[in-house]
Amino acid sequence: MVGVSPAFFISRFGEGFTPSDLASSLGDLKVAGADAYQLEIFREDGASDWTEGAISRLRDAEGKTGLNASQFVAHYFLYGFGDPVSLRGDRGLAAFERVAEICRSFPLVKTVTVPLPPFDAGRSATPADWASFRVALVGKLVRASRIAASAGLRLALELVPGNLLGSPGEVLTLRKEPGLESIGYNFDTGHAWACRERVDLLPAKLAGAVYGTHLKDNEQKEPLAMAPGTGTIPWKRVVSGLLASGYDGSWDVEFMCAPADANDQYARGIAFIKQVLAECGDRSSK
Secondary structure (H helix, E strand, C coil): CEEECCHHHHHHHCCCCCHHHHHHHHHHHHHCCCCEEEEECCCCCHHHHCCHHHHHHHHHHHHHHCCEEEEEECHHHHHHCCCHHHHHCCCCHHHHHHHHHHHCCCCCCCEEEEEECECCCCCCCCHHHHHHHHHHHHHHHHHHHHHHHHCCCEEEEEECCCECCCCCCHHHHHCCCCCCCCCEEEEEHHHHHHCCCCCCCHHHHCCCCEEEEEECECCCCCCCCECCCCCCCCHHHHHHHHHHCCCCCCEEECCCCCHHHHHHHHHHHHHHHHHHHHHCCCCCCC
16 A cells, blocks of 8 residues: 655644644545555644543544555654663653554554654763763653554654664664564655665665565655655665565655645645556566
8 A cells, every 4th residue: 555654744734733634645645556555643742632532533534535554653652762861861751652553543553653863972072981871862752662563553664864773774674682672663755865865775784674664755955844755765675675685564655845735746646656666566566
């Protein structure tokens, strides 16, 4: 299935979008050709919007349109990983328990994505600092993974350029840590391309660990959120690689645009990904 990331709702409503905004948009997404969409709490105070009534209305909208949520993005949680103090503290964990509760109402959601933001050490770091940061990162992710697992969910990481973990390949290293054996990667093509990763080889390298996608483009100069097909990402090779690696999750488009343009531009982005998928369906594209 092909869907959209929360960037669609941010484009339409801004960063303070609510579950009601999601519900009111599913009809337009259906017309645009989407099969799925992603849930998200963007701001740290956003969990209060997810009342039982709001969840019920969103589920009703799903029933009317046939669209389903593909994953939950705990965007607000990135603030818990951006500096040493936040990393070593509990910031974000209490709200993460609420995220797990919300996901119980969306039975097809099996993945919660946590973005790791640029990390600011505050000063030049020593080897001892790095070791301490690494221990704190693993410890916090283990706690989050346990919360997710209690609701039948798995944890995926979205790696923003400058994050503490480093490259996507480090997700495989994390999977060797006790308590993180099931952690995965949300393949944000734009972030990876801006970091000059071999996006065509990442699916093979991370086979079995790619739990979701944020499909956006850029020109490998900076992490812009451009529509797929408008930058320099080799989309046929990326899609073929994901198919060959056994990826069976949702293909979710992500880019930013003006509110008035969101429906039309996302329809084109969805159509582009569906066309590439059709061309790569026999896995013979080079």
